[in-house]
Amino acid sequence: xxxxxxxxxxxxxxxxxxxxxxxxxxxxxxxxxxxxxxxxxxxxxxxxxxxxxxxxxxxxxxxxxxxxxxxxxxxxxxxxxxxxxxxxxxxxxxxxxxxxxxxxxxxxxx
Amino acid sequence: xxxxxxxxxxxxxxxxxxxxxxxxxxxxxxxxxxxxxxxxxxxxxxxxxxxxxxxxxxxxxxxxxxxxxxxxxxxxxxxxxxxxxxxxxxxxxxxxxxxxxxxxxxxxxxxxx
Numbered sequence: 476x477x478x479x480x481x482x483x484x485x486x487x488x489x490x491x492x493x494x495x496x497x498x499x500x501x502x503x504x505x506x507x508x509x510x511x512x513x514x515x516x517x518x519x520x521x522x523x524x525x526x527x528x529x530x531x532x533x534x535x536x537x538x539x540x541x542x543x544x545x546x547x548x549x550x551x552x553x554x555x556x557x558x559x560x561x562x563x564x565x566x567x568x569x570x571x572x573x574x575x576x577x578x579x580x581x582x583x584x585x
Numbered sequence: 586x587x588x589x590x591x592x593x594x595x596x597x598x599x600x601x602x603x604x605x606x607x608x609x610x611x612x613x614x615x616x617x618x619x620x621x622x623x624x625x626x627x628x629x630x631x632x633x634x635x636x637x638x639x640x641x642x643x644x645x646x647x648x649x650x651x652x653x654x655x656x657x658x659x660x661x662x663x664x665x666x667x668x669x670x671x672x673x674x675x676x677x678x679x680x681x682x683x684x685x686x687x688x689x690x691x692x693x694x695x696x697x698x
Contacts, residue, residue, distance in 0.1 A: 483625075506684045517589075517675055517689035518628075563628070567684020571616050571635050572643070577627030 481576035493551040497564030504566040589690040604663040608676030617659035618677040
């Protein structure tokens with residue numbers, strides 16, 4: 476399938492902003508998603524963006540999409556210890572399944 | 586509130602046993618998926634189903650089979666469990682074709698000894 480790439484780890488201090496990056500290769504993507512997985516749990520949809528949008532903001536979360544470079548980012552403002560989790564980027568197109576990245580482990584330190 | 590449930594959170598089985606993992610969704614979704622998740626490898630798609638009795642192989646179907654007799658239920662079967670099938674198994678469902686979001690169950694941690 477098409478590739479979705481993310482860095483594996485990110486560490487930030489509590490109160491700072493976190494930026495998690497993702498690149499994808501499928502130019503026919505229609506939706507791009509960010510999922511959060513807390514330890515021992517399933518994936519929970521955090522937010523999504525349509526491929527014809529550049530930005531979406533939802534409280535502390537900001538999603539930026541650069542369609543030309545096929546680059547997606549998730550910014551978490553005022554990061555808290557409860558934000559420590561694995562974050563997955565995923566892209567969807569005309570098919571049935573989503574293509575997931577391997578996930579970025581975010582560690583928030585006090 | 587949408588819900589995907591999995592029959593067990595934790596399961597321990599012996600090598601060679603036949604293992605059934607069950608998943609149920611209450612959203613009348615067309616598509617259902619089985620993934621396994623291993624450290625450093627992310628999510629890998631095992632099988633998915635886009636309709637009752639219909640199934641498609643994912644990226645790693647070897648050693649697994651699936652069954653979808655009813656729209657709300659999707660079962661993953663390990664015909665003869667092996668230690669390399671020790672993993673976290675995640676079930677998901679989605680509305681239909683077209684890149685729709687997937688809703689995930691809580692996962693089953695399977696250990697094969």
